[in-house]
Amino acid sequence: MELRNQVEWAIHCCVVLSGFGPDERISTKALAEFHGVPKEYLSKALQALAQAKLIEGSLGPSGGYRLAKVAEKISLLDVVEAIEGKKRTFRCEDIRHNHPCLDPKAKRDRRICDVAQAMYRADEAWRRELRQVTLADLLKSVGQHVDSGLLERGREWLLRK
Amino acid sequence: MELRNQVEWAIHCCVVLSGFGPDERISTKALAEFHGVPKEYLSKALQALAQAKLIEGSLGPSGGYRLAKVAEKISLLDVVEAIEGKKRTFRCEDIRHNHPCLDPKAKRDRRICDVAQAMYRADEAWRRELRQVTLADLLKSVGQHVDSGLLERGREWLLRK
């Protein structure tokens, strides 16, 4: 059970976009070259983010993407779910109901399977952790750890493309 | 990102085995028919559990599986990791190091990527939740919710096979 590599790309792109203002657009091409990933495929991830209303793109030359909301209002979970979907990591097929001694005519136990419940709790813990980290948080810690000159050069490089 | 269906099977099988004593063996065939899943494929899952030292099998007729430790000492995480492996759900490819303004000769930033750190924290929260649920806990809640006559009939059915 591994997350797609698109998830990593999407998060990094979102963090990058967090560093720009609402009147600045960054093109898919720039984001792809910046991160060293295939442009066409990254485009799919960005489309998914746009569909989830996290970023918005504009057409034509000097077009590109920007955040659709302020960075404080976008959580890691939003980004992950935009790429991976909102389905839970554990799917309960209710195999307990194949019990050979169970009368098939009797109505099924409608309670959620105890196993599934435990798995769902863990899933929720994972989501809770992701929900409380925002793009603003990430941008802040990147700002603390990365040389500010490098950051500025990156900004310019992205805008030029 | 979804867990394999083998995970569900493995957990249910472990819970079932928790209901038997150390001198009782349940065969793969019995477990497979009981849960309505393909015997040969379930066998792979049980082999993985055995390799992780959670259950142990014995050969020959009247052979089968039993728990390798007491149910209190086996957590859901043990079972999940036996099937899915211990790798984290998020793989950091360190795409930040493809930054075009970064001098390739300069030594790489050895700090863990901030994005990866946040993802790892969520991963750990998930594991923490799974670690604190044991097979004994699951067996207990099943015992509370399922008719005891049905449980007894299930026990006998499994031993007979």
Add this chain to the structure above:
DNA sequence: GGTATTTTACTCGGATAGTCTATGTCCGAGTGAGTCTGG
């Protein structure tokens, strides 16, 4: 100089293809408990 046209650089979305993983099947080898056979 202002307007109309063309060029250009983007996004969007569908089509396609390759590779890997999950799922499932099949079978032969090894093992050991129970059964059978021969003395």
Add this chain to the structure above:
DNA sequence: CCAGACTCACTCGGACATAGACTATCCGAGTAAAATACC
């Protein structure tokens, strides 16, 4: 009645088949800013 051989039911592990998901790549359509041409 007992020892040895046999049978059978089980696990183990490898080989194989298939389907679906993931990872791309390519291209045409649509769009709008910028550049150019024309009056």
